[in-house]
Amino acid sequence: MTGYRRKLTDAQIDDVIAKRERGWSYQALADANDVTAGAIHYQCLKHGAVSPRQRRRPVPTEPSSFVARDGRTQRKFTQAEDARLLELESQGLNHRQMAEALGRAITSVRIRLMTLAIHEDIPCTEPTDG
Structure with missing residues (x-):
């Protein structure tokens, strides 16, 4: 390419x-x-396009980050941040307001909300009990 x-x-x-x-x-x-x-x-x-082979990864409970290929450090969303994000969305806040409340970029918030919505239809990779 x-x-x-x-x-x-x-x-x-x-x-x-x-x-x-x-x-x-x-x-x-x-x-x-x-x-x-x-x-x-x-x-x-x-x-909302999901591959039949697609699996969601477990969300970390503790804050973590990684360095992307472009050299920028990116923070992973935690379970607590996901819960807070969904709470803020249910309160009717816009993406900018949610981003400010979480200390995240607006784009990160928008994409994370899309990711959470699509995760409802994707099995998790970690084993479940029972």
Whole structure:
């Protein structure tokens, strides 16, 4: 891949969603559409496209962070932050207000809310009792 286009067309997004729901990986979809895997991931979140093989990872209870490929440090959301975020959403706060309350970027809040919504339909990777 030499460069990335800025936007996917509506037809490409429809195709990405259909293929993701059939099990295509983010990277395979990115390669096929000459965009980043992050762009594909965002569109799948935005449109609720879930792979049949997709599993959600357990949410940490303690704060943790990691260094992304671009060198920026990113903080993972904790279970307590998720609960607080959902509480703030239920109170009718907008993304900016929720971001300020949590000390997070507005984009982080918006994407986390999309992630939490999609998680309702995805099995967890950790074993459950019973």
